Amino acid sequence: MTKPQILQVGPYPEWDQGPLDQAFTMHRLFAASDKAAFLATVGPQVRAIATRGELGANAAMIAACPLLEVISVYGVGYDAVDLAACRARGIRVTNTPDVLTNDVADLGVAMMLMQARGMLGAERWVRDGSWAAKGLYPLQRKVWGRRAGILGLGRIGQAVATRLAGFGMDIAYGGPRPKDVPWDYIADPVALATRSDFLFVTLAASPATRHTVGRDVIAALGPEGMLINISRASNIDEAALLDALETGALGSAALDVFDGEPALNPRFLALPNVLLQPHHASGTIETRKAMGQLLRDNLTAHFAGQPLRTPVL
The missing domain is CATH 3.40.50.720 (NAD(P)-binding Rossmann-like Domain)
Known part of the structure; x- marks a missing residue:
């Protein structure tokens, strides 16, 4: 069975990256030298975006992914995600509250x-x-x-x-x-x-x-x-x-x-x-592992047709 293709906006710790790579086809936008060209190439196949709170997903990124179904945010803040663009297309959004x-x-x-x-x-x-x-x-x-x-x-x-x-x-x-x-x-x-x-x-x-x-x-x-x-x-x-x-x-x-x-x-x-301080209020090993797990759980639930764990939209 073909693994869902996911656009990854920023890096995650290896304890998250490994399970993500195993469960999904991850396209690392942050590692691309020409991000616009990379997005134009992989965007048409992307069904989900995995991002971080401070990176979000803007309208241009969302528009470049016509098959996009869900955006999973690693962090409690989702203000950097264009929620209006998501609402217009019925795209779901999740975050990782409580654990941090x-x-x-x-x-x-x-x-x-x-x-x-x-x-x-x-x-x-x-x-x-x-x-x-x-x-x-x-x-x-x-x-x-x-x-x-x-x-x-x-x-x-x-x-x-x-x-x-x-x-x-x-x-x-x-x-x-x-x-x-x-x-x-x-x-x-x-x-x-x-x-x-x-x-x-x-x-x-x-x-x-x-x-x-x-x-x-x-x-x-x-x-x-x-x-x-x-x-x-x-x-x-x-x-x-x-x-x-x-x-x-x-x-x-x-x-x-x-x-x-x-x-x-x-x-x-x-x-x-x-x-x-360097924006590290949630920066403990325990919490970052819990955040990564919740991000993955939301993606897994979506593609399994199950209720999202922590929906925002």
Whole structure:
């Protein structure tokens, strides 16, 4: 029986690549020197696209695959997939939620702790001899008992809140509607930022959420506040963020995502008040294996005529 042909947009770990190659005919777009020519050649045979959250599948890619039936996303975010093009042709879309929730929440909270307590600078203070030569490290700020805002209380936002509750923090959240949770609901992002010492961005990205965290929200968070983003870069006005960090209008930031990553704006590299991470919130062996398994399970279910495990569309 002929194996279904799949367009693979980006690389996966070998523990995923091996089973994919065994079950399907994989066409590696990322390895092609002339991607347009490659897509024109293999696109007419492709029945599925396997992609990553940050790579997605745009309208041109979808149009180049007239037999396309399903797009399986490795990641929880699917904002880079042209959903309108998929709806117009009845193409199914899946992602890999839940399996990465706790790792993403862990990293967000860890970034808050590292930045608030100055842990990277403190480690350098020990290594470069400053402790012995200059004495105690400059005092930092406490975390426990302070005010945290969570912008977007989905799976990841709730996991962050649960962790922060363990620090005895005063928690509030924002989003389109209140939920049955023990934390205060504040619909307006500016008002949420105003009452927050730490503002976590855990929004699902969409055109509607683009630049939700703009100059007004950043100004409301203020020179003592910290912004932590473990969602998508598009949720924050990056130019406004850089301006505020450079002038001290915002105290600090901890970021796992950036516009144009991995080629992030070089202004970030000169800032002492921002913690930079390489978009690896889900980057544990256990979670990445679970993500790959779920991606494959969705593809297998589709071609077996079974219900999709985690459909988006």
